[in-house]
Amino acid sequence: MGKDNIGRDVLTFLAGNLLDPTPMNYRFGYLYLTRSSKVICEETDTYIENGMRMKQETIVEIMGKHASASDDPEERIAARDEAVELFLNTAGELAREAKRQADGVGRDIAEESQVIREGAQGEDLTGAIRRIIDRAEEAERELSNASNRIDRLQRDLDEARNKALVDELTGIPNRRATRATIQDLEIRKVRYCLGLIDIDHFKAINDTYGHPVGDRALKLVAEALSESLAPWPVARWGGEEFLVIAEVPDAKKLAERVAEAKETLAERNLKLRETDEPMGPITFSAGVAVNSETSDETLRRADNALYEAKKAGRNTVLIAPESGRVADAA
Template identity: 35%
Template sequence: MQSDHAAKVMAFLERHRLPPSPQNYTLAYIALNDAGSPMGRAVEAIIAEGYRIKQDEADEIFDRHGGIAIFGSQERNDGELTAHLRHQAIKLGELASSAADATGAFARELSEEAGAFSGDSSNTLSIVARMIEQSLDTQTRLTAAMDEVKALREELEAARHDAQRDELTGLANRRAIDGYLGELAAKGEPRIIALCDIDHFKSVNDRYGHNVGDRVIKLVADTLDDACSPHFVGRWGGEEFIVVIPSGEAAAAVKLLDFARSELADKEFKLRETDEPMGLISFSGGVALATGGAEANAASLRQADQALYRAKAAGRNCILCA
């Protein structure tokens, strides 16, 4: 149940393009689970007509309705996660220390047994048997320790991977997107940034419900990921996606996005319950070129967003360049 709440909160934040900070997470949680509260009503007043809530609006609502007191409890949740990771690190250290102790003890036992060798063959055989038994015991303990270290490493790797992925689509989330754009900006290499938005998505949700809406989002995500491979594709938020191409060729990027758009338009999407065709599922896109550092990313995102809205105004289901 807790994971379901978390997934809905993260989806809310992505839909409204809000970063998943403790404060925003708390605001979204209250808006979704206590809509009748003062904070919940304030959020609903903004988003009721389909508008996105902006960060400054979220900050104002949070401060006005006493969010600071709630914020402290969320920070404690973050502390629990940090404590868990610290515990895992300590456990790894203990396992390594245990393995080293076992190896050292075995070496000392071998030295002691070596001094007890004599010409008596029965005594020699007894010593060798004990040495073999100690060797097998040490090997078993070392193998168990290595297996546990491997399991812990895989658990931490999976947690790190999940923190970079959108739960619904499996695409890169905002944290991963920001990181990748930051890497490209640091290199100073030109890159194409494209924003794509599913056409008439609100009407899909209104008519068929959010479950069908989620399936449409997943369909568009898979189509973009397949068509634009091996380039970077992420979920920008809600029904919006981002494609980043390390290139300075805007025309080639428009052509690639147009190919993805046509691939999606050719697919037949039906309701599972009734097998009723839903008609055309399409997206519009805006493409912009970024050159330079982090400022260039911000400027190109704005330009891509403007081109996207021009594509919407031009009738949708098309890709335009800034």
């Protein structure tokens, strides 16, 4: 399939299935026609081979499966954004349709009511009353169907929102969620401290044991930190970095808790699941900072303290100074 014709072919494919050329549908058509997604191709081929038309609900379901099967975080982000867009568009359409239905019901009932007011009797009166009842019942069913669709879309949207704020590997909040938490603290003018935590020699874990073991190590550290530092929230900041937010104005208090979490983690007797071979302890370094005028400045200071902890030999927690030298916590 020539690159020059792919756009036209996608639009023809969508038109043939009576699908609107929305961004999501276009991406679906493109991935299918270029055979770029195994999930999309297998699902769509099944529909086509059985002579079934692709409906919008089907596209949403298939694109969701495609995103879930993808290792590309951009695909998962796109799926979340599409779920939000679909909800907003469909909710707007349903609202407009509900208004049209209500207007139609009002006109129909007004016409039948006029017949009754003009003195209809016998079968004419009975027929007018029956048509009013039937029309009202029809409108109730249509509104119920619209409400059910909104409920399903709301569940999809809630799921998309939740996924957008959670790191898929570890199940803890991600960077986006953490940024929102920090922003809320600053809006409420709450004093807080940040602890930036980085696993020591994480690359060596991946290189020695492989990425699946590295992923399990990240999950283990996430669980250990969440447990040791509760109720303060721990998030995956990126890669092998984690961030803890403590609503306290004392950096030393947070640093002490982080140091305790470090020691607790280092005491674990870790073994490889596949061979029962000892792995040795997992340690981390951390930098802690009390909030400054801006969150970016606080993060910069915590990162500087983390850098100094790495330079000092790792397996160390240091406190970023508000001025002066970095302080040693553990």
